[in-house]
Amino acid sequence: MRVQRLLGVILTGLIAGLAAMAFVALLMAAGRYWLGISPPVESIPDRVARLLDIRTFFSLFGKYGGYSGLKRFGIISGLRGLTTAGAAVGVIYALVAEAPFSRRSRRRMLGTSLPALLFVAVSVVVVWIGMAIFLWPVLGANYRGLPPTSARLVTMAAMLVWYGSFGVLLIGLYRWMAGFRRQGVPAPVPAGVEPNETPMRPAVAVGTPITRRAAITAVASGALVFPTYRIIKSMERDATFTYDGTPYSGEGIQPITPTAQFYSVTKNVVDPDVDKGVWGLEVGGLVAHGKSYGFDDLKQFQQVDQETTLMCISNRIGAGLFSNANWRGVRLKDVLEESSPKEGAVEILMSAADGYQDSISFEKATDPTTLLVYEINGEPLPRKHGYPVRLLVPGMYGEKNVKWITRIDVVDHDAKGFYEQQGWGPHFVPSTRSDIFSPRTRLGGNGFTFIRQFKANQTVEIKGRAFAGDRGIRSVEFSTDNGGNWRPATIYYPGTRLTWALWSASWTPTSTGTYVITSRAVDGTGAPQPEQAHGIVPQGAQGYHRVKATVA
Ligand SMILES: Nc1nc2c(c(=O)[nH]1)N[C@H]1C(S)=C(S)[C@@H](COP(=O)(O)O)O[C@H]1N2
Numbered sequence: 204m205r206v207q208r209l210l211g212v213i214l215t216g217l218i219a220g221l222a223a224m225a226f227v228a229l230l231m232a233a234g235r236y237w238l239g240i241s242p243p244v245e246s247i248p249d250r251v252a253r254l255l256d257i258r259t260f261f262s263l264f265g266k267y268g269g270y271s272g273l274k275r276f277g278i279i280s281g282l283r284g285l286t287t288a289g290a291a292v293g294v295i296y297a298l299v300a301e302a303p304f305s306r307r308s309r310r311r312m313l314g315t316s317l318p319a320l321l322f323v324a325v326s327v328v329v330v331w332i333g334m335a336i337f338l339w340p341v342l343g344a345n346y347r348g349l350p351p352t353s354a355r356l357v358t359m360a361a362m363l364v365w366y367g368s369f370g371v372l373l374i375g376l377y378r379w380m381a382g383f384r385r386q387g388v389p390a391p392v393p394a395g396v397e398p399n400e401t402p403m404r405p406a407v408a409v410g411t412p413i414t415r416r417a418a419i420t421a422v423a424s425g426a427l428v429f430p431t432y433r434i435i436k437s438m439e440r441d442a443t444f445t446y447d448g449t450p451y452s453g454e455g456i457q458p459i460t461p462t463a464q465f466y467s468v469t470k471n472v473v474d475p476d477v478d479k480g481v482w483g484l485e486v487g488g489l490v491a492h493g494k495s496y497g498f499d500d501l502k503q504f505q506q507v508d509q510e511t512t513l514m515c516i517s518n519r520i521g522a523g524l525f526s527n528a529n530w531r532g533v534r535l536k537d538v539l540e541e542s543s544p545k546e547g548a549v550e551i552l553m554s555a556a557d558g559y560q561d562s563i564s565f566e567k568a569t570d571p572t573t574l575l576v577y578e579i580n581g582e583p584l585p586r587k588h589g590y591p592v593r594l595l596v597p598g599m600y601g602e603k604n605v606k607w608i609t610r611i612d613v614v615d616h617d618a619k620g621f622y623e624q625q626g627w628g629p630h631f632v633p634s635t636r637s638d639i640f641s642p643r644t645r646l647g648g649n650g651f652t653f654i655r656q657f658k659a660n661q662t663v664e665i666k667g668r669a670f671a672g673d674r675g676i677r678s679v680e681f682s683t684d685n686g687g688n689w690r691p692a693t694i695y696y697p698g699t700r701l702t703w704a705l706w707s708a709s710w711t712p713t714s715t716g717t718y719v720i721t722s723r724a725v726d727g728t729g730a731p732q733p734e735q736a737h738g739i740v741p742q743g744a745q746g747y748h749r750v751k752a753t754v755a
């Protein structure tokens with residue numbers, strides 16, 4: 204009998220907790236979809252990501268199938284976490300509410316005992332404050348583009364609504380399911396029991412672990428999962444899984460990358476879907492007067508067109524996280540000057556709609572080639588490349604080119620960004636590199652190989668790219684004997700100081716056998732490409748691209 208009653212209490216608490224969470228999950232999904240408010244299933248993994256060091260990060264990649272797999276895992280564990288939390292809090296609440304000390308409490312509020320109410324209220328406040336502290340660095344995120352100052356307030360308010368409505372629903376549903384009477388009204392006393400032994404009607408009918416109301420609640424909240432699922436599914440359709448990490452590579456590489464093929468890297472599961480009307484760019488920190496710009500305000504500054512190559516720090520030698528485009532925007536310098544930065548400015552810290560942050564030196568920020576861009580190859584920036592405005596910093600890895608930028612703070616110290624916190628850097632300047640993209644190559648266990656076999660005494664044209672950040676490319680040489688002898692290559696697309704150069708070379712092998720083709724570049728300052736090889740961690744890859752060729 205007692206066991207059965209305890210079971211009833213636990214089950215009722217469990218259902219109340221899960222049902223309340225089902226409602227909150229719908230609120231969260233709707234808030235993310237329509238208002239761009241980041242729910243905990245997204246913001247917690249995002250926060251945790253910057254606490255991981257690079258090696259852990261990569262070993263997790265290996266374990267969960269790359270960045271996309273890891274993101275999926277983060278979201279799924281978040282959903283599991285929410286469910287578990289709902290269930291656990293529901294059961295604990297029920298046990299507190301039905302505990303003898305609680306049932307003896309004469310004060311009843313919102314239809315529950317004071318200790319039970321306190322448990323819920325304190326939990327809500329503690330979780331709210333705890334989350335605000337833990338998530339502080341990502342609270343300024345808003346996927347519709349609201350700048351951080353207001354985004355932070357909106358997110359804080361949303362958190363209070365989620366956790367608060369969970370608490371209220373939990374109490375309300377439990378009370379309804381357990382069939383409590385109005386506070387203080389004594390329940391009918393069963394025959395043969397002394398009146399003061401049962402001051403309240405038992406919460407759960409003895410002998411029936413689940414009441415009919417509990418069943419109704421379970422079914423109704425189960426039905427709530429459906430719209431939540433629909434929202435999640437429609438977000439999954441434009442999730443980044445399909446394009447995160449797509450390279451621009453292959454034999455057909457053009458001097459200017461077609462926008463649709465521009466490489467892409469994002470930390471997000473679903474990239475910001477910025478509403479131009481909501482979007483704003485704030486300038487603050489160490490400035491005489493902070494400023495805020497709407498999209499059209501930015502267009503008041505002098506417009507600049509600039510061809511610039513972007514490359515991810517994770518771009519291995521010979522890989523394609525690497526593209527070149529014509530960008531249009533305004534000088535960051537002009538925008539910053541309007542706010543009058545103060546003495547002692549060391550860096551600028553940039554924040555974006557997705558909570559991403561990164562910094563560059565104040566000097567680099569005021570370089571005339573550092574731009575806030577809104578067009579790529581003559582079209583507005585696509586969503587995945589930072590619509591409506593992103594930063595373009597020539598000469599630094601892609602990481603620094605903050606997409607969906609919403610705020611710039613002038614700071615007097617070395618501020619660390621998303622990836623720098625993981626241990627990348629501290630220098631984000633690509634070293635000079637060159638690689639071969641045509642004929643097609645394949646990366647296997649022992650390095651790169653040309654897919655196609657060559658024939659003795661037949662001329663092949665070898666093509667490649669060379670890049671040196673913002674130092675430009677002066678010349679490229681190539682070798683068919685793994686660096687023993689070098690011949691000059693032809694630069695058929697020189698680009699500018701801020702872009703890659705494309706080169707080609709003719710090779711007529713005279714005898715059969717295997718060869719190793721490689722190249723080396725000299726940058727615009729006259730410095731040669733370093734031969735010493737190292738991997739992408741922690742400051743980007745370096746070394747020669749060596750490709751095996753078989754001549755038959
Ligand atoms: N807001 C924001 N900006 C970001 C990122 C991000 O995840 N969020 N990723 C960075 C990284 S790692 C790279 S390599 C470039 C890629 O830009 P692209 O996708 O337009 O090629 O954007 C950078 N800017």
Ligand SMILES: [Mo]
Nearest residue numbers: 468515516601
């Ligand atoms: Mo990157």
